[in-house]
Amino acid sequence: GQKEIKNFLEKIIEDDLAAGRVPGNTIVTRFPPEPNGYLHIGHIKSICINFGLAQKYGGRCHLRLDDTNPEKEDMEYINAIKNNVRWLGFDWGELEYHASDYYQHLYEIAVRLIHEGKAYVDSLSAEDMRAYRGTLTEPGKNSPDRERSVEENLRIFQEMKDGKHPEGSYTLRAKIDMASPNMNLRDPALYRIKFASHPRTGDAWCIYPMYDYTHPISDAIEGITHSFCTLEFEDHRPAYDWATAIDGINHTPHQYEFARLNISYFIMSKRKLLFLVKEGYVKGWDDPRMPTISGIRRRGYSPEAMKDFVSRVGVAKVEGVVDYSLMEFCVREDLNKRAHRRMVVLDPVTVIIDNYPEGQIEYVESENNPEAPDAGVREVPFGRELYIEREDFMEVPPKGYHRLYIGGEIRLKNAYYITARSVVKDADGTVTEVHCTYDPQSRGGETPDGRKVKGTSHWVAAATAVDCEVRQYDKLFATENPGAATGNFLDDINPDSLTVITHGKAEPSVLDFAPGDHLQFLRNGYYTPDSGDWSKEHPVFNRTVTLKDSWAK
Numbered sequence: 099g100q101k102e103i104k105n106f107l108e109k110i111i112e113d114d115l116a117a118g119r120v121p122g123n124t125i126v127t128r129f130p131p132e133p134n135g136y137l138h139i140g141h142i143k144s145i146c147i148n149f150g151l152a153q154k155y156g157g158r159c160h161l162r163l164d165d166t167n168p169e170k171e172d173m174e175y176i177n178a179i180k181n182n183v184r185w186l187g188f189d190w191g192e193l194e195y196h197a198s199d200y201y202q203h204l205y206e207i208a209v210r211l212i213h214e215g216k217a218y219v220d221s222l223s224a225e226d227m228r229a230y231r232g233t234l235t236e237p238g239k240n241s242p243d244r245e246r247s248v249e250e251n252l253r254i255f256q257e258m259k260d261g262k263h264p265e266g267s268y269t270l271r272a273k274i275d276m277a278s279p280n281m282n283l284r285d286p287a288l289y290r291i292k293f294a295s296h297p298r299t300g301d302a303w304c305i306y307p308m309y310d311y312t313h314p315i316s317d318a319i320e321g322i323t324h325s326f327c328t329l330e331f332e333d334h335r336p337a338y339d340w341a342t343a344i345d346g347i348n349h350t351p352h353q354y355e356f357a358r359l360n361i362s363y364f365i366m367s368k369r370k371l372l373f374l375v376k377e378g379y380v381k382g383w384d385d386p387r388m389p390t391i392s393g394i395r396r397r398g399y400s401p402e403a404m405k406d407f408v409s410r411v412g413v414a415k416v417e418g419v420v421d422y423s424l425m426e427f428c429v430r431e432d433l434n435k436r437a438h439r440r441m442v443v444l445d446p447v448t449v450i451i452d453n454y455p456e457g458q459i460e461y462v463e464s465e466n467n468p469e470a471p472d473a474g475v476r477e478v479p480f481g482r483e484l485y486i487e488r489e490d491f492m493e494v495p496p497k498g499y500h501r502l503y504i505g506g507e508i509r510l511k512n513a514y515y516i517t518a519r520s521v522v523k524d525a526d527g528t529v530t531e532v533h534c535t536y537d538p539q540s541r542g543g544e545t546p547d548g549r550k551v552k553g554t555s556h557w558v559a560a561a562t563a564v565d566c567e568v569r570q571y572d573k574l575f576a577t578e579n580p581g582a583a584t585g586n587f588l589d590d591i592n593p594d595s596l597t598v599i600t601h602g603k604a605e606p607s608v609l610d611f612a613p614g615d616h617l618q619f620l621r622n623g624y625y626t627p628d629s630g631d632w633s634k635e636h637p638v639f640n641r642t643v644t645l646k647d648s649w650a651k
């Protein structure tokens with residue numbers, strides 16, 4: 099067979115296992131989202147790495163909610179995160195953890211650090227603290243509070259915890275090295291005062307631990323062996339190693355960094371996505387244009403397609419931008435195999451077959467999916483009055499036009515050949531009816547004389563047509579790197595990211611589908627019933643993706 103190419107994280111794990119560096123020979127990873135927004139496509143990469151590698155090497159992966167910024171966090175986000183991870187097909191079982199579970203433990207470690215002279219309470223303002231911190235080329239200066247006595251530090255820290263001091267008045271800092279070449283080791287803050295209610299701990303705490311202190315210790319408490327994160331944390335690794343080396347912490351996890359997933363035309367920052375939601379640029383976190391997992395799900399992307407996409411992108415240590423079209427390619431590949439084909443006319447014009455018996459309905463057999471023989475067939479009603487796409491007819495055709503025109507013949511998919519004879523127009527000159535004749539011998543799409551017709555149109559019988567709303571989604575941003583030109587990503591919002599068709603005409607069997615199903619509307623694209631607004635009385639479809647890459651570059 100083909101030799102499997104290992105990515106650098108797999109190599110690290112295999113080396114560690116081979117060298118006996120992994121306690122119990124069991125890999126333990128964690129996916130650690132902060133519940134301050136919905137997960138986006140970038141997180142899928144992190145989920146696949148953490149859950150995927152644990153699976154591959156027979157280990158386990160924790161779901162850790164990294165909840166240390168109470169004012170930005172919410173139960174809604176926690177629930178959405180869990181729902182999204184499950185949708186992708188990963189299961190953490192009982193292994194759900196919260197950084198907030200460790201607040202007491204983290205507090206006790208902080209008190210110990212104070213006792214040992216390794217942490218101090220600082221009263222510098224945020225502004226002064228920045229100034230004292232120095233720069234990349236200049237060492238920082240010690241705070242005047244750095245030599246505060248252990249007793250006083252303990253007393254003030256206790257008072258901070260007891261709510262006796264206002265926000266911003268004090269912070270607890272690690273005493274490491276104000277001249278360290280690594281800025282994150284210049285006496286990083288461990289705790290700040292925040293009078294904010296926490297989604298899980300309520301008002302129990304008014305001091306909250308910082309990320310660089312919380313994350314490594316949470317990893318250590320949970321016995322994480324490999325702590326995978328994105329490259330922006332590389333600079334934080336020394337702080338990570340400082341925290342896991344604190345006396346009394348007896349498990350040492352290691353941090354490894356990989357490149358974030360960036361996709362052209364997309365923004366992947368919860369802060370910016372929250373802004374789009376709050377300011378009403380989209381209809382919510384699960385708006386089908388959003389790069390959130392909830393959004394792409396509602397749009398009709400499948401977990402299989404997204405996992406395929408992430409695996410094609412691969413795992414590297416160099417940041418890059420992946421072309422949007424690769425993701426759409428993966429979505430089409432997947433949907434092509436699974437989506438049932440249906441005929442839906444998005445911009446209908448009426449066709450009347452004058453020589454077809456009035457009131458008659460017959461059924462023509464149609465394949466559900468030529469790519470999946472098991473998908474079977476269905477009977478599609480055909481009658482005298484039909485709809486075809488307006489763009490499939492022209493009164494006076496340009497040269498080379500192979501669709502319907504006066505005197506021209508086309509095939510109606512799986513049904514008959516028709517020839518256009520005349521039109522009826524309204525007062526504005528818009529064609530309202532195309533009168534045709536059909537060849538009764540052409541049923542199924544061929545005639546005894548074997549004559550050729552070039553065009554084949556999809557169609558819907560008017561008598562049984564189902565009216566539907568079709569939401570034609572396009573990219574939310576019109577440029578590859580939103581905000582690059584002006585510094586403001588809002589300037590690049592695509593004004594045509596949604597076109598709503600209210601008068602689509604569908605064959606009746608579209609009502610057999612429900613949100614979560616995938617369809618191909620012949621010649622029009624892939625669609626899914628909208629999970630928010632779908633009903634049999636008012637069917638609503640979202641366009642997942644067009645059939646081909648039609649984006650004009």
Ligand code: ATP
Pocket residue numbers: 129130131132133139140141143144326327328357358359360366367368369
């Ligand atoms: P954002 O900056 O978009 O708000 P974040 O990094 O603050 O995201 P977290 O909730 O902290 O979001 O992320 C959880 C995990 O997912 C982290 O380990 C983070 O490194 C990883 N992650 C976040 N964004 C991406 C991305 N674009 N590609 C790969 N992994 C990501």
Ligand code: MG
Pocket residue numbers: 132
């Ligand atoms: Mg984060």
Ligand code: MG
Pocket residue numbers: 368
């Ligand atoms: Mg962030």
